[in-house]
Amino acid sequence: MIAISVIASFALQEVGGRAERTMIFLSPIYLACLATGILTLCDIIKKKQKTDRGVVSARLLLGAQIIIFIFGLYNHYFIFNKRVGENTIAQFLEHRLLPGDSVYIKGSFFSGDAFAYNYYQNKLGSLDVPVYSYYADYKIGNLAQIRTKSVKDEIQSIFNNTNTNRIWFYDFSYTEKQVDGTPYQLGLDKENQEIIVWEILKT
Numbered sequence: 001m002i003a004i005s006v007i008a009s010f011a012l013q014e015v016g017g018r019a020e021r022t023m024i025f026l027s028p029i030y031l032a033c034l035a036t037g038i039l040t041l042c043d044i045i046k047k048k049q050k051t052d053r054g055v056v057s058a059r060l061l062l063g064a065q066i067i068i069f070i071f072g073l074y075n076h077y078f079i080f081n082k083r084v085g086e087n088t089i090a091q092f093l094e095h096r097l098l099p100g101d102s103v104y105i106k107g108s109f110f111s112g113d114a115f116a117y118n119y120y121q122n123k124l125g126s127l128d129v130p131v132y133s134y135y136a137d138y139k140i141g142n143l144a145q146i147r148t149k150s151v152k153d154e155i156q157s158i159f160n161n162t163n164t165n166r167i168w169f170y171d172f173s174y175t176e177k178q179v180d181g182t183p184y185q186l187g188l189d190k191e192n193q194e195i196i197v198w199e200i201l202k203t
Contacts (some may be wrong), residue, residue, distance in 0.1 A: 027181060033046065036061055084187045084195045086113060090120035092186060093168055097127040100165035102158060106134035106151060107172035132158060134173075151176050159202045169198040 080178045094105070107113030111133040118131055134154065138146055153171070158164050167178060174193050181200035 013053040018141070021104070038062070080190045084189045087120045088186055089170060089197060090117055090124055090126065092184070093121075094124050094126045096168075097129055098166070099127070101162060102126070102130045102132060102162065102164040102167050103132070104132045104155060104158065104169045105169050105172070106170075106176060109138045110137050111136055111138070113172055132161065152180070155200060165202045167200045169200055170195060 102115060105113045105117060108169070113133050114133040114136075121131075134149070134151065135146060155167055155169065156165060167182065172189075179198045179200070181198040184197045184199065186195045186197060
C-alpha cells in the first residue's frame with residue numbers, strides 16, 4: 001500500500017507549487033527514516049538489547065514520523081480537503097456537460113489530473129465526455145518541447161479534429177491567465193490559487 005501511495009502521488013505531481021506543498025520529493029527520505037526506526041526497534045526486541053542509544057534513536061525516528069503523519073492527516077481532512085480540487089470541478093460540470101462537450105486540462109506531467117477528473121466524473125455518473133491533457137505526450141526528456149505548445153492552438157486543434165463543440169478548460173499549472181472563453185471562478189485550491197473553469201465555444 002505504501003508503494004502504491006507513493007507512485008500515485010508522483011503521478012499526480014509536477015515540479016511546481018503542488019510539489020512544494022506536499023514535498024513528495026522527500027518521500028524516499030521519509031520512508032528511509034520510518035524503515036530505520038522500525039528495523040532498529042525490531043533488532044532491539046530480537047536481540048533483547050537494552051542499548052539506550054539505539055532505543056532513543058528508534059523512538060525519536062518513529063515519534064517524528066508519527067507527528068508528521070498526524071499533522072498531515074489534520075491538514076488534509078480539516079484544511080485542504082475543503083479546498084477546490086478535481087472533485088469540485090467534476091461537481092461543477094456534472095449538470096453542465098452536454099453531448100459534443102470535451103474537457104481539456106493543463107496540470108501534472110503524467111496526466112494525473114485527467115485521471116483524477118475521470119474518476120470523479122464516473123463516480124458522479126456524469127455524462128461521459130472526452131478528457132484531454134496538455135501533457136498527454138509527456139515522457140522524460142521532452143518537457144521543454146511540450147511547453148512550446150500553445151494552449152490556444154491545442155484547443156483549436158481539438159475543435160478541428162473532433163466533433164467537439166464546446167470545451168471546458170482548467171489549468172492547475174497556474175500559467176494560463178488569458179483564455180478566450182467565459183470564466184467561472186470556483187475558489188481557492190490547496191495552493192491558495194484561484195481556480196477558474198473556462199467555457200470555450202467553437203467558432
